[in-house]
Amino acid sequence: MKSLEKAQKIIFIALAGIYFTYAAGVLFQEARLCLAQFRTMRGFSQDQKRITLLGDIMGFADTCNKIIPENARVLLLTNLASIPGSEDLKLNYFVYPRKLYWLNLERPFPDTIPDFDEKKYCALQKQGINWIVYMYSAPVALYKIVQLKECRVIASHTLARENGQYVSDM
């Protein structure tokens, strides 16, 4: 019985040893990673850090923030299903206090982009929505910002991705 207890204690100490050996490795690895992050990003603004960490979505959010005024109400047309981790929800966060409204929550738009006529633009403007953001990922890949006034489109900014950068064509 005593030899069993002794064996158990030895196994326990061995397991604790394995635990701390691996943990020391993780600590060292994470400390190195932190140092590398610090060296790479120490001169970055917070926006630059976000672009480094989050990629393309930050470029689009940044463009939206430049073009759309802060108090705007915006209709978001997207083929993304608003699920955890989805980019439309990230856009919602990064463009705040611009308010995004989704048209169809139960079933997001399929890959065909809906047509809007004057009547629909008027209906949107009556609800205080003067901007539309198109955010369509593959296979359509359309990123567009549209401004409405007097029931028609008065400005449109289509964003094309060239050389890994978003550029406005208007």
Add this chain to the structure above:
Amino acid sequence: MSAICKLSYLGLVFFCAGDLLGALLFKKAFRENAALRFALAYGLGAGTVTLLLFYLSCAGMPLTFGTVALCTAPVIPLCLYYCFMKYPVAFAGMRAGEKNAGGLYWWLRAFCVVCIAAAVAIVFFRALFLPMHLPDDTVQWCIRAKIIFTSATVFADEFFEPHRVLYHAHYPVLIPLLESLVFMALGEANDVLVKLPFPVFFAALLAFFYAAQRRFAPRGHALLFTAMLAVVPVFLRDVTGNPASGYADMPLGFFYFIAVVSLMSWIEHRTRDDLLLAILTITLAMFTKKEGVVLWFLLLGFAAVAVIVKDKRVSRDVVRLLAGFGLAPVLATMPWAYFKTLLPPAPWWEQDFGMANFTAAFIAPKLSRLPVLLDSLWRTMFLFTSYNVIWVLFFFSMLLAWRKAISLPAILFPALIFGNIIALLAASLLYPHAWWYNFAGDMPRLLMFNTPLLVYFISLQASSAKTISI
């Protein structure tokens, strides 16, 4: 007043409010060492100030820094007078005996201190150097904080507009309110400094964990297992839910751990203070995350059974437990429950655990998920990258001192851990939509709040103590 002064004021208010509340409720209890006092002061302070903010908003007061300053201004002088004059911070007075340390023990302690300090430094660095960049900290928690900050109320129109998508809008509001407090102090929605409360929760958890062990173990033992908790890979890596991110998992783990340990202590010693602390912290856990309600329910059930078994009858203490631990948290969170009824219905992908789902026809087709979920669970528990060999140590420690493991109230630790795993598997299995596989991918985070319980149980088993008491 500059933003940094306001932020410092806010930090001071958290500590003073928590310490004052502790002094008023518990008198001299839970203040025998600085680590315990720091942990409880911060946790209770941050939690109760946030809860107060919610009640103020329900009463129609605007949520601005001015309101917060007005309501909390008396706290600091009162705390200074009442707490520090009457109950000064003690740095000694531990219960467990000390071994005369030297040689190897000294090096072991130094190694543990270095591990803890390095882990805390990594967590603080990540929190304060990187902006929020993980999925849920932004789109689930901080977006609601931005809305509360901008509209100065929890009753902002945006929460009620059906065409605004707010991911998990029905989730409790402690984290968004805590973050909005930071925004109020800074005067802007800064998503780097807003993470400041989260690594402090991590430090407070380690401090409480150490102090809780000091009641039954010497310093070296307590340090060793605190170091073990500090360096769990899921805490150190930049993964979802880590203490440097703005996720609710660390605050939930903190409140839940205190609730469990103090309730265990109450089952053993039946002191009013233990029960009161458990009630307070489980209320804050319920106000932190939806899982808090499941944890409360499990804890209540297991504790009631434990008391009946221990007393061999339905004693008055069972009534006390049900009335205090069972009813008080429900009453305290009732305004939140009412608030939720005003919100638009949760989107289709959030509707899990509906009563209509508990039918054979609903469950049978989902049984095919089980192999995937169990595979993910197995990998999370036993592969090094998430939890190192914590789970192996946990199972082995049950063998190591099996008599202690099956005695009351120690057995409640494994019971709660297995209960949580079963609840997690049930939630993943019953989730009505195709996104259930998110549960499998997110398993390391979903098991995170069990980690302090796991390590505490291992520590308890490895110690020579016969009773649990904090």
